Amino acid sequence: MLEVDGLVAGYGDIPILREVSVKLAPGEIVGLLGANNAGKTTLINSLSGIVKPMSGRILLEGQDISGTTARQRVELGIIQVPEGRLVFPEMSVRENLLLGGFCDRARPHRPRQMEKVLALFPRLKERLQQPAGTLSGGEQQMLAIGRGLMAEARILMLDEPSLGLSPLFVQHIFEIIDQLHKNGLTMLLVEQNLNLTLRHARRCYVLERGHIAVEGTAEVVRDDPRTRQAYLGL
Ligand SMILES: Nc1ncnc2c1ncn2[C@@H]1O[C@H](COP(=O)(O)OP(=O)(O)O)[C@@H](O)[C@H]1O
Ligand SMILES: [Mg+2]
Numbered sequence: 001m002l003e004v005d006g007l008v009a010g011y012g013d014i015p016i017l018r019e020v021s022v023k024l025a026p027g028e029i030v031g032l033l034g035a036n037n038a039g040k041t042t043l044i045n046s047l048s049g050i051v052k053p054m055s056g057r058i059l060l061e062g063q064d065i066s067g068t069t070a071r072q073r074v075e076l077g078i079i080q081v082p083e084g085r086l087v088f089p090e091m092s093v094r095e096n097l098l099l100g101g102f103c104d105r106a107r108p109h110r111p112r113q114m115e116k117v118l119a120l121f122p123r124l125k126e127r128l129q130q131p132a133g134t135l136s137g138g139e140q141q142m143l144a145i146g147r148g149l150m151a152e153a154r155i156l157m158l159d160e161p162s163l164g165l166s167p168l169f170v171q172h173i174f175e176i177i178d179q180l181h182k183n184g185l186t187m188l189l190v191e192q193n194l195n196l197t198l199r200h201a202r203r204c205y206v207l208e209r210g211h212i213a214v215e216g217t218a219e220v221v222r223d224d225p226r227t228r229q230a231y232l233g234l
Contacts, residue, residue: 007056031201038207077154085144089133100147138169
């Protein structure tokens with residue numbers, strides 16, 4: 001469904017990602033692991049069009065979308081749930097969700113999509129009028145995911161959804177991810193939490209200082225000594 005081929009990307013003239021190649025099949029959860037500063041967010045930002053490629057290609061269903069803008073990527077259904085959630089704190093939960101569905105493709109279906117999202121997250125339904133900034137971290141993560149779903153995501157890219165959450169919320173967020181997977185959604189799951197990701201993603205990539213150090217099934221990645229090395233920075 002999505003193919004990243006030899007991607008080089010970074011900031012200014014400094015490349016961070018060095019020839020990164022990644023594939024996502026339809027309906028797959030793919031894990032992207034790596035230590036702090038490995039380049040995980042830079043890869044997500046490249047897929048969402050915020051970071052421009054220096055070379056290499058991004059293909060969506062075989063079409064080269066490398067030159068498209070972030071806005072066009074949203075219209076194509078490539079949706080980012082950003083690291084640190086980045087909900088709009090002064091706006092209500094409802095307004096945050098409506099904003100998620102603002103793109104041309106999703107806007108006409110917002111009422112229907114809102115119902116689906118609230119069925120998935122009853123906690124948000126109870127807090128629709130509450131300013132998003134007053135939610136707990138776990139609730140904000142739910143809202144960030146809900147906002148991404150409102151855009152009728154075809155590929156949902158989750159950037160460290162477990163970061164800073166209590167164990168109970170982490171478990172809940174991962175149950176939601178499993179539920180979305182059952183519904184057929186394609187997801188790229190960026191995490192530092194190795195064991196958790198290996199349990200939920202059948203296939204994983206390990207990024208180490210901007211390049212893919214290990215890739216394969218969860219078992220292969222778990223058993224490869226380079227996986228732990230990539231984390232320890234050896
Ligand atoms: N806006 C930016 N400008 C310059 N360098 C950046 C920027 N964002 C990230 N970097 C650098 O890119 C590298 C990878 O960062 P990032 O993609 O955020 O890693 P990760 O998400 O794996 O922690 C780091 O060395 C970081 O300092
Ligand atoms: Mg990051």
